[in-house]
Amino acid sequence: MTITREELEDILGYGVMAPSGDNCQPWDFTVEGQSLQIINNESRDTSLFNVSKSASFIACGALLENISIAAMAAGYKTEAALFPEGISGQVVARISFQKTEKKKDKLFAYLDKRCTNRSPFKGKALARETVSSLKAVTKDLGYGELTLLQDRAAIKKAAAVASLNDRLLFENKRLHDFLFEHIRWTKKEIEETRDGMDIDTLGLFPIEKQGFGMLASWPLVRFMNIFGLSRMLPVRSKVIYKSSSAFGLLQMPGKTPKDFVMGGRALQRIWLTATAEGLSFQPTTGITFLIQRLYMEDGSGLSPKEVKIVEEAEAGLKRILPTSRDKAIIMLFRIGRSGPPKAYSLRRKVRL
Ligand SMILES: Cc1cc2nc3c(=O)[nH]c(=O)nc-3n(C[C@H](O)[C@H](O)[C@H](O)COP(=O)(O)O)c2cc1C
Structure with missing residues (x-):
């Protein structure tokens, strides 16, 4: 070699x-x-x-x-x-x-500057040159379909659809548990695991951070859902998502494993380009994976009530974006201007 x-x-x-x-x-x-x-x-x-x-x-x-x-x-x-x-x-x-x-x-x-930013953005319209450089990514690659939503009313609707994910995160035990298994609460834990998400990357205010710790308990969440907790949580994310300058949707024409890998390559170039343009970027894509779960895995793991919520999300998305069950959704994301995130996620060291 x-x-x-x-x-x-x-x-x-x-x-x-x-x-x-x-x-x-x-x-x-x-x-x-x-x-x-x-x-x-x-x-x-x-x-x-x-x-x-x-x-x-x-x-x-x-x-x-x-x-x-x-x-x-x-x-x-x-x-x-x-x-x-x-x-x-x-x-x-x-x-x-x-x-x-x-x-x-x-x-x-x-490469070492790209990151996820979950804070509120400033909502200012994107410059025409910025839109052109983002759109040039898939054009230059010759694959991937990128749609950018910049109309305020459409952004509001996309925010509502994307925020439904937060309701499901607190109604479905498997979704809830996976999230909390990946949150790192202390410096020691962050350094030792070098994976998962540092709690400070979630963009929570100090008071929210304390409350969030309590939400790690599934029995407590289930109990509080009687009083409407899971239906209240999307309100917060909806407000934050609405502050974006645009939503983006990246799709690939097929749903094979290769489409997802190639879609990941295109996504990375879009995310890096957004970073180069000084934009903050957050995937808001949990809901699109659950939508794809409906027809790629027969909705397995979701209760009939959850399936209904996801179906409503799919219908809502279709009204504003050119989605189709024949295509792969690689990512729904939001972009805009903001300060830097409070923390960055670490990576495990590579030893060959
Ligand atoms: C396929 C995929 C889906 C993701 N979905 C979400 C999401 O729905 N919401 C979110 O806030 N971050 C999402 N992320 C971002 C990851 O949480 C993030 O990349 C990871 O924590 C590492 O942090 P970094 O991007 O700052 O390096 C997603 C990332 C990937 C690759």
Whole structure:
């Protein structure tokens, strides 16, 4: 192998800065002969959101894009074979590296700056040049369909649909438990695990932070739901989501594992471009995974009442965005201007 392990580890240091659902980092790595393999470690994302492993494939796609950008900067051209052992195999990508001249992609400088920002945004309209550079991403790649909603009334409707996810998070035990298993409450826990979400990345006010700790108890949440807790929680997220300058929807034309990986690559370039444009970015996509759960996994894991809420969300989304059950929703997200987040998520160290 012309590329050394040290070089690979450096490249992977940038690679793993990619986003993943609840920062679960579903990837493992193996070196196989001359190539590096990305393995989907299925035990890391057992969430109901991870419909047919799609959330993990999106995360692995974002990782692959980072690897390709960082390898180029280190003087290696990458070639990735997706699912070389078949779509039910655990190898998501087998990547080979070819020595070439060092070339810095314009997005390289943003690999370690991209992050999720869950605070309120300033709601100011996006500049025309910003919209053009975001739209240029999928055009230049030749795949991925990006729709941007900038109309205030449509943003309000998108905020209402996306916020329904917070109701389901507190009505469905599996969704609730997965979230709280991934929240890191103390510095020690954050440093030791280097995965999950630092409580300070959630953008809560100090008083909310205390209350949020109590919501970790499922029996308490279930009891408080008698008094309407789960129906009140989306009100907060709706207000925050409404403060966005735009909502974005990224779709792929098919729903195969490869579509989700390639969608993840496109998503990463969009997110990095938004970062380069000085925009804050938050995925608001839990609800779209649950919508896809209805027809990709027959709504399994959702109660009839929850299925109804998700169906209403699907109808609401269809009224404002060109969604279709034939396509894959890669991500629904919001963008806008704001200050930096209070904290950043860590990553596990990569050792090959
Ligand atoms: C497929 C996918 C789905 C996500 N869904 C949400 C979401 O619905 N809400 C949210 O606030 N963050 C969501 N995130 C963001 C992750 O929680 C975030 O990437 C992770 O915690 C790491 O933090 P970072 O993006 O700041 O590096 C999602 C990320 C991915 C890749």
